[in-house]
Amino acid sequence: MSGRIIDRTGGIFIAIVLLAAVLIPAANLLLPPGHPLHVPDYMIPLLGKYLCYALLAVAIDLVWGYCGVLSLGHGAFFALGGYAMGMYLMRQIGPRGVYGNPVLPDFMVFLNYKELPWFWQGFDIFPYAMLMVVLVPGALAFVFGWFAFRSRVTGVYLSIITQAMTFALMLAFFRNDMGFGGNNGLTDFKDILGFPVQAHGTRIVLFMLSALALLAGYLVCRALVTSKYGKVLVAVRDTESRTRFLGYRVENYKLLAWTLSAMIAGVAGALYVPQVGIINPSEFAPSQSIEMVIWVAVGGRGTLVGAALGAVLVNAGKTWFTGLMPEAWLFALGALFVVVTLFMPKGVLGLWAQLTRRLKRAPSAVPTPTPAE
Amino acid sequence: MALDVSTPSPEAAPAPVSAGVARHRDMFRWIDAYRIGRVAAAILGLVVLLASAGFTATARAQGGDPDLSAITARFAADSYNDTADALNALSATGSPRAAAIVAAHAEGRLAVAPAPRPALVPTAGSTVGSAATGAAASPTPPGLPAVRANNRVRRAIEAAAGALSLLDPDPAKRREAALAVFRARDAAVLPTLDTAIARESVPGVKAALEQARAAILIGKADAPEATRLAAVELITARGDQDAIGLLRSVPADAPAAVKAAAAEGVTRVERNLQMWGVAQNVWYGLSLGSVLLLAAIGLAITFGVMGVINMAHGEMVMLGAYTTFVVQDIIRTHAPHLFDWSLAFALPAAFVFTGLVGILIERTVIRWLYGRALETLLATWGVSLILQQAVRSIFGPTNQEVGAPSWMSGAFQLGHLSITYNRMWIIVFSLLVFVALLLLLRRTSLGLYVRAVTQNRRMAAAMGIRTGRIDALTFGLGSAIAGIAGVALSQIDNVSPNLGQGYIIDSFLVVVFGGVGNLWGTLVAAFTLGIANKLLEPFAGAVLGKILLLVFIILFIQKRPRGLFALKGRAVES
Numbered sequence: 038m039s040g041r042i043i044d045r046t047g048g049i050f051i052a053i054v055l056l057a058a059v060l061i062p063a064a065n066l067l068l069p070p071g072h073p074l075h076v077p078d079y080m081i082p083l084l085g086k087y088l089c090y091a092l093l094a095v096a097i098d099l100v101w102g103y104c105g106v107l108s109l110g111h112g113a114f115f116a117l118g119g120y121a122m123g124m125y126l127m128r129q130i131g132p133r134g135v136y137g138n139p140v141l142p143d144f145m146v147f148l149n150y151k152e153l154p155w156f157w158q159g160f161d162i163f164p165y166a167m168l169m170v171v172l173v174p175g176a177l178a179f180v181f182g183w184f185a186f187r188s189r190v191t192g193v194y195l196s197i198i199t200q201a202m203t204f205a206l207m208l209a210f211f212r213n214d215m216g217f218g219g220n221n222g223l224t225d226f227k228d229i230l231g232f233p234v235q236a237h238g239t240r241i242v243l244f245m246l247s248a249l250a251l252l253a254g255y256l257v258c259r260a261l262v263t264s265k266y267g268k269v270l271v272a273v274r275d276t277e278s279r280t281r282f283l284g285y286r287v288e289n290y291k292l293l294a295w296t297l298s299a300m301i302a303g304v305a306g307a308l309y310v311p312q313v314g315i316i317n318p319s320e321f322a323p324s325q326s327i328e329m330v331i332w333v334a335v336g337g338r339g340t341l342v343g344a345a346l347g348a349v350l351v352n353a354g355k356t357w358f359t360g361l362m363p364e365a366w367l368f369a370l371g372a373l374f375v376v377v378t379l380f381m382p383k384g385v386l387g388l389w390a391q392l393t394r395r396l397k398r399a400p401s402a403v404p405t406p407t408p409a410e
Numbered sequence: 411m412a413l414d415v416s417t418p419s420p421e422a423a424p425a426p427v428s429a430g431v432a433r434h435r436d437m438f439r440w441i442d443a444y445r446i447g448r449v450a451a452a453i454l455g456l457v458v459l460l461a462s463a464g465f466t467a468t469a470r471a472q473g474g475d476p477d478l479s480a481i482t483a484r485f486a487a488d489s490y491n492d493t494a495d496a497l498n499a500l501s502a503t504g505s506p507r508a509a510a511i512v513a514a515h516a517e518g519r520l521a522v523a524p525a526p527r528p529a530l531v532p533t534a535g536s537t538v539g540s541a542a543t544g545a546a547a548s549p550t551p552p553g554l555p556a557v558r559a560n561n562r563v564r565r566a567i568e569a570a571a572g573a574l575s576l577l578d579p580d581p582a583k584r585r586e587a588a589l590a591v592f593r594a595r596d597a598a599v600l601p602t603l604d605t606a607i608a609r610e611s612v613p614g615v616k617a618a619l620e621q622a623r624a625a626i627l628i629g630k631a632d633a634p635e636a637t638r639l640a641a642v643e644l645i646t647a648r649g650d651q652d653a654i655g656l657l658r659s660v661p662a663d664a665p666a667a668v669k670a671a672a673a674e675g676v677t678r679v680e681r682n683l684q685m686w687g688v689a690q691n692v693w694y695g696l697s698l699g700s701v702l703l704l705a706a707i708g709l710a711i712t713f714g715v716m717g718v719i720n721m722a723h724g725e726m727v728m729l730g731a732y733t734t735f736v737v738q739d740i741i742r743t744h745a746p747h748l749f750d751w752s753l754a755f756a757l758p759a760a761f762v763f764t765g766l767v768g769i770l771i772e773r774t775v776i777r778w779l780y781g782r783a784l785e786t787l788l789a790t791w792g793v794s795l796i797l798q799q800a801v802r803s804i805f806g807p808t809n810q811e812v813g814a815p816s817w818m819s820g821a822f823q824l825g826h827l828s829i830t831y832n833r834m835w836i837i838v839f840s841l842l843v844f845v846a847l848l849l850l851l852r853r854t855s856l857g858l859y860v861r862a863v864t865q866n867r868r869m870a871a872a873m874g875i876r877t878g879r880i881d882a883l884t885f886g887l888g889s890a891i892a893g894i895a896g897v898a899l900s901q902i903d904n905v906s907p908n909l910g911q912g913y914i915i916d917s918f919l920v921v922v923f924g925g926v927g928n929l930w931g932t933l934v935a936a937f938t939l940g941i942a943n944k945l946l947e948p949f950a951g952a953v954l955g956k957i958l959l960l961v962f963i964i965l966f967i968q969k970r971p972r973g974l975f976a977l978k979g980r981a982v983e984s
Binding site: 107181185190191192198204205209211367370372379 | 784791
């Protein structure tokens with residue numbers, strides 16, 4: 038973790054993501070369906086989804102790996118970004134809904150809304166909606182962090198109240214009166230910026246955008262943690278009170294990382310929604326947020342690259358396993374949690390580093406700092 | 411001319427017709443019975459009758475019955491007016507025989523025999539008697555006409571039957587009749603009611619009768635003002651929703667004093683009911699609080715005392731509930747007569763089973779993670795997924811049926827509170843568990859070791875405490891308590907693999923709100939949150955109330971980052 042923004046692992050990561058962004062669509066479009074390297078159509082949104090999860094994992098790793106804040110509520114920021122995008126997509130349906138109302142989405146007609154609620158105003162404008170994708174999670178995180186960090190809520194307590202936050206939001210979004218479609222959430226999208234959401238071409242573009250967003254998110258976080266600010270952040274993580282005694286405003290350092298992380302999570306959610314075609318309150322479920330933390334733990338906490346890797350690995354495993362034997366998936370996931378925490382405290386990336394080091398038989402000169410709680 | 415009443419046979423003896431609760435529904439039945447009766451009378455030519463064997467016995471037992479012949483004679487006039495008047499007069503006598511006559515008339519078995527013959531014809535399988543005297547009967551020629559009825563007479567029959575059941579020998583019937591009168595408020599019943607009140611000896615029934623009387627008097631225009639005021643007072647004292655309705659129904663032409671008293675009575679009753687409503691909500695809150703306490707108290711050990719963020723805690727509760735299911739299943743198949751004791755067997759079974767599972771988890775997973783609190787979260791979450799899926803694979807994903815022993819089902823009334831037994835026992839049980847745990851930690855050597863190890867592990871080890879063993883026992887204890895909580899919660903919740911998930915977040919909030927490492931804090935927090943939740947519900951609705959509470963806890967943690975009862979000292983900081 039030196040001052041270089043792009044170290045060797047980061048370089049490999051960027052190269053792989055860029056290659057994936059180019060080669061996977063190419064393999065889908067150019068190779069004939071029978072070809073062994075052909076990527077079938079259904080894989081594109083699936084892989085796009087993994088990339089969104091990877092971006093979300095990077096955001097979680099920024100606060101957990103570098104700032105020591107274990108958030109059990111990042112699903113909330115992800116879902117809020119997703120809802121902002123979903124609201125834009127709902128407004129784009131226009132008169133093509135089941136009830137044919139040009140302004141009100143179907144569920145509002147169904148629930149006897151007479152006019153659009155104030156918070157839905159403006160979501161038909163794409164730039165405004167995109168602004169909200171980052172601003173809404175950012176604002177929530179800012180307010181939440183402002184209070185929590187100032188009051189020096191730390192450790193377990195912070196984790197529990199982030200969980201309470203996402204739980205409260207889940208309950209709220211389940212209510213029909215909230216004006217977000219209640220239980221069913223937002224779905225049945227038609228098009229985005231004039232392109233049909235379901236179309237293959239749109240999906241390929243969304244996939245590539247997700248890859249680019251993952252790269253951008255990684256670079257922003259990486260730039261942050263390799264800067265002087267990032268060093269203080271790590272100091273806060275390791276011994277918060279000592280850093281405070283040295284004269285740093287600990288809460289401000291945490292607040293910046295926390296808010297930025299929430300915004301990145303919001304972007305991930307916004308990219309996720311058009312690719313899966315639905316957003317509903319179950320995204321707020323605390324268990325979802327816990328699972329997200331697991332991705333980071335599996336990949337390797339405090340590495341950014343590892344977080345992205347973990348998200349893709351766990352989710353690919355989930356898809357593969359649930360298709361193969363749905364009964365066993367929870368056993369596998371549960372065992373994964375236990376095994377990773379017990380035997381791979383630095384995740385897959387740490388394991389790999391250990392293996393390569395052992396192969397080279399060269400003891401590392403600089404011991405990597407152990408992340409504390 | 412004599413009046414005879416017949417019954418087809420002693421087995422089908424007419425029960426005295428009670429005005430009953432659903433008199434309107436019953437009326438149709440009576441009309442049917444009336445028609446059938448008429449046909450029967452015409453075909454069989456039965457003379458009309460008074461009495462079944464049972465009835466005659468009652469009549470004789472009461473010996474000094476007035477002679478009803480003056481009244482019954484009026485039936486013979488064959489005029490609707492006279493018949494109705496006769497019915498009213500019968501109801502005023504309060505005689506059981508009068509009840510039988512009315513019942514007979516309702517069923518169309520009342521017929522007029524030509525004078526001067528007294529009435530009893532023992533035809534095939536039937537008994538016939540004189541309505542007026544109940545005397546034994548001699549054969550009567552068939553073809554006697556039944557006493558006719560029109561709607562007015564039928565109403566009179568109904569009223570008379572209702573009034574007469576006020577004098578029924580069975581107190582429960584009398585109370586029922588009083589309630590019916592209270593609802594119907596028919597001024598014609600008043601004389602019977604007075605007789606009934608004078609005769610009544612059972613206090614509860616007497617009160618019901620007096621309330622019925624007051625209900626009539628309130629709306630009775632020609633009653634003296636003082637009487638009506640007294641009636642208003644009596645109804646106000648009754649103090650329920652019916653009383654409000656009654657007080658609101660005071661007619662507009664009533665004296666001003668009565669109307670004012672009624673209006674005041676309404677306010678008083680409403681205020682009173684509101685307080686009972688709050689009390690009921692507090693009770694619900696206590697009940698919810700006890701559930702929260704049960705769910706959280708095991709976590710107060712594993713999380714609060716040991717610092718393990720035990721996400722598998724909810725699954726321990728779930729395992730306890732499934733243990734109950736298995737125990738009940740065994741009892742059902744092998745010893746059904748012990749079913750009422752099933753929970754007594756399930757409690758130790760769940761304690762031991764979940765305790766062992768807890769020790770197993772501690773020895774295999776958690777012991778490697780002490781001092782890394784946040785990683786215990788991930789590992790135990792994994793454990794919880796495995797346990798859930800294991801239970802789902804064994805028992806299936808659907809809810810399992812857990813029965814309630816007889817002493818846990820049902821409810822009773824306390825004032826205007828309705829209290830179910832299962833909720834009440836769960837409150838008692840949660841407090842017992844709490845006290846037992848408190849004593850265990852404070853008064854036993856195990857408790858001493860547990861506190862020593864959690865406060866300063868190395869020092870405790872230096873003093874010769876086998877810390878590893880204490881860790882395992884403590885975690886096992888926390889899990890075992892979660893297990894017996896599961897036994898109790900199986901009585902009020904669905905026993906499914908997801909049971910634990912519903913409690914885990916609430917449990918953590920309770921422990922954190924109360925202050926980690928403080929059992930009393932857990933107790934206070936559980937009941938505070940439970941009561942606050944139920945008091946919020948009427949205003950905000952269930953979901954919004956819960957959201958408000960979550961927001962409150964988030965804000966509260968900002969103000970007191972370590973909960974209600976924070977531990978102080980250096981150990982906390984590390």
